[in-house]
Amino acid sequence: MREAFKKWTLFWIVMVCVLFGKVDYLEANFTKYKNGTSVWDGKIKFGGRIRFRQEIKDGYYIPNGQKKVHDDLSLLQTRIYVEFMPTEEIGFHLMFEDARDFTEPHPYKPLVPYAYDTAFDVQQAYVFYQPKNSSFSFWAGRREVFYLKHRLIGTTIGWGNKVITYDGAMVTFEDKKFKLDLAYLNWVRPQHTGRLFEHTWFGEPANTLVGWLTLKDLFSGASLDIYTIYDDRRNGEDIYTIGLRAYGKIGSSIGYDINGSLQLGDALVGSEFQDRIAGAFYLDTWYAFDMPWKPTIGLEYFMATGDSHPGNGDYHTFDQLYATPHYSYGYMDLMGWQNMHDLNLKTWIKPVKGLKCGAAFHTFWLFANEDNWYNAYKKVQRFGQEDASHYIGNELDFIFFYDFAKYFTLVGTYSHFFAGKFVAQTGQSSDADFFSMEIRFEF
Structure with missing residues (x-):
């Protein structure tokens, strides 16, 4: 009882004093970059980002429950891009990325799938056609693409050391009332060989077809998305979402x-x-106060089905496809949008220019305790157990973003996981912690 009182007291103190950082670019369909330099009357634009991050993962769980792991990561990422537009309607974008991990090998690699040393390679290379006074546009090549706030198609939102990208092409029709994307995408699988230009174009794991219709401002500022994603996997599976x-x-x-x-x-x-028959749902609401520091509070609920009878009959575990759940279900990446319930109370403010600070409090349950607990990378965090509790635990997150000296951003994160009954009944059950500090230079 005393421990529960301490947890809730700490939580409410944090919610009053610290705030959840809202990332502005989550609403876009393509990664955006600030700054950049234009030359030759705007025909050429170039820029990039250099980032170093230190992470500490302490007491993280592995599937068999017999032990926990501690991991330190020192990560360096360099990205350089150039965009050439010979006309006002046609352009070519090229980006190189080099991602380095100075702390390989790791004690349990499934916890850090995007952190390994990765060869210097082409991150983005695409041509685009955007005619003026036309509802039609087109691009083809390799590009960072995301939908549904990265919850089905994602790019790691600037978090992962090796950013998710896709080979493919997209045609878009858009006017004031609607937008329609028709796309073919192929997720670029990480290939950690240490050689230059290693990533295979249009390789495994699947051919993904996307149809995404947005009906804009139907009434009182409300918009509606109707979408279908067909994932034709090379192992014979297919998923219609x-x-x-x-x-x-x-x-x-x-x-x-x-x-x-x-x-x-x-x-x-x-x-x-x-x-396969599975489903998922989320509700995200927030209220922005009209007062200094611009405080906002919000409530989110996420659900994704699991399988109460694994291996027997229909398959009911929702597949989050190529999502990046990092900003959705907690910064510790302990939870993905599979076999889960997540109730999240969040709040954020901007106390001074350039600073966003925040906190969030997640409560996690399993949809089906017979199914597994899956992490952000669709890996098993802990195997399910028929007689175990559905209650996984709580996660408390702190974060801040501070932009300074025009080109620099400092990002700090601390998270603590309070283990629940399911964890205690299936193996090692002490709490876990996560800490990161990052400095970015973007030009």
Whole structure:
């Protein structure tokens, strides 16, 4: 009882004093870069980012529950890009990326799939056509693409040392009332060989077809997304994801974002295929106060189905596809959008120019305790157990972003996981911690 009182007391103190940092570029469909330099009457633009981050993961869980791991990561990422537009409508974008991990090997690699030493390679290389006074645009090549705030198609949101990208092409039709994207994408699988230019173009794991329709400002600022994603995997599986999303604002202070997704197709379980039927849902609401420091409070609920009878009949575990859950279900990356419930209370402010600080408090449950607890990378965090509790635990997150001296950003994060009954009943159950500090130079 005393421990529970301490946890909730700490939580409410934090929620009053510290705030959750809102990242502005989560609403876009492509990664945006600040700064950059234009020359030759704007025909050429170039820029980049150099980033160093130190991470500490203490007491992290592994699937069999027999032990916990401690890991330190020292990560360096360098990205340089140039964009050439010979005309006002046609352009070419090229970006190179070098990602280094100075702390390899790691005690348990599934916890850090994007952190290993990665060869210097082409991160983005695409041509685009954006005719003026036309509803049509087009791009083709390798590009960072994301949808649904990175929850189905993601790019690591600037977090991962090796950023997710896709080979493919997209046609877009857009006017004041609607936007329609028709795309073919192929996720670029990480390949950690140490050789230059190693990543295979249009290789494994799947051919992904996306149809995404946005109906803008249907009423009172509300917009509607209707989407379908077909993932044809090279192992014989296919996943049809269809969804409906409504989002907008009520007045000047209340915002909302509601989404429901359904998955059909088949799943390869062991050596046999099963019929797939799974679903996911989220509700995100927030209120922005009109006062100094611009405080905002919000409440989120996420759900994704799991399988109560693994290996027996239909397959019910939702697949988050190529998501980047880092800013959705906690900074410790202990939870993905699979077999889960997550209730999150968040708040944020901007106390001074250039500074965003914040906190969030997540409560996690399993949808089906017979199914596994999956982390942000779709890996098993802990194997399920039929007679175990559904309650995984709570995560408390702190974060700040501070922009200074025009080109620099300092990012700090601390998170603590309070282990729940499911963890205690399936193996090692002491709490876990995460800390990171990052300095970025973006020009």
